[in-house]
Amino acid sequence: MNKIIILTAPSGSGKTTIANHLLKHFDNLKFSVSATTREKREYEIDGVHYHFLNIESFKQQITEGNFLEYQEVYPNQFYGTLLSEVKSAWDANKVILFDIDVKGSLNIERGLYDVLSIYIKAPSIETLRQRLILRGTETSESLEKRIKKATEELEFAKYFDYVVTNDQLDRACRIVKFIVEDFMK
Numbered sequence: 133m134n135k136i137i138i139l140t141a142p143s144g145s146g147k148t149t150i151a152n153h154l155l156k157h158f159d160n161l162k163f164s165v166s167a168t169t170r171e172k173r174e175y176e177i178d179g180v181h182y183h184f185l186n187i188e189s190f191k192q193q194i195t196e197g198n199f200l201e202y203q204e205v206y207p208n209q210f211y212g213t214l215l216s217e218v219k220s221a222w223d224a225n226k227v228i229l230f231d232i233d234v235k236g237s238l239n240i241e242r243g244l245y246d247v248l249s250i251y252i253k254a255p256s257i258e259t260l261r262q263r264l265i266l267r268g269t270e271t272s273e274s275l276e277k278r279i280k281k282a283t284e285e286l287e288f289a290k291y292f293d294y295v296v297t298n299d300q301l302d303r304a305c306r307i308v309k310f311i312v313e314d315f316m317k
C-alpha cells in the first residue's frame with residue numbers, strides 16, 4: 133500500500149523544521165506541496181512552499197476533482213493536497229509527507245493508504261504565542277486566528293498515532309525521526 137506520513141501542528145510549533153529534518157534524512161521522502169489561497173509570505177516561493185492559487189482557480193480544482201483532501205482552514209482561506217503531488221511521489225516510489233491541518237488529517241481514508249499520523253504539540257499556548265511573535269510573519273489578527281485554531285485543534289490530538297511535544301526542537305526532531313524510521317521499514 134502507498135505510504136503517507138502526516139505531520140499536523142499549529143503554526144509556530146516547529147513543524148517546518150521537523151519536516152525539513154526528516155527530508156534531509158530520508159531520501160525516499162517527498163514533501164507534498166499544498167495548494168492555498170492565502171497570501172504568499174515574503175520568503176515563500178510559489179511551487180516550493182505552496183502552490184498559490186486565487187479562489188477561482190482553487191474552486192476550479194475542486195470541481196475537477198483534483199484534490200485528495202482540502203479544507204477551508206481559515207474563513208475564506210483554502211488549503212488542499214493535490215492528487216498530482218501524491219501520484220508523482222508514489223510513481224517515483226517515494227513516501228509522501230503531508231503538512232496539513234487536523235480536519236484534513238482526519239479525512240484521509242485510512243483503508244486506502246498506509247498512514248502514519250504525528251501531532252506536534254507546543255508545550256503551551258503561551259509558548260506558541262511567543263514563538264509566533266518572534267517569527268514575525270503574522271499580523272495581530274492572523275496571530276489571534278492561529279492561536280484560536282491551535283487551542284481548538286488540541287482536542288483532536290488523541291486521534292493521531294503519535295503526539296510529540298516540542299519543548300526542545302532538536303529532541304522533537306530526533307523522536308519524530310525515530311517514529312518515521314520504524315514506519316519506513
Ligand code: 5GP
Nearest residue numbers: 143166202203205211212213231232233236
Ligand atoms: P500556514 O498558513 O501557517 O502555512 O498554514 C496554516 C494551516 O494550514 C496549517 O495548520 C497547515 O498545516 C494547514 N495546511 C497546509 N496545507 C494544507 C493542506 O493541503 N490541507 C489541509 N487540510 N491543511 C493544510
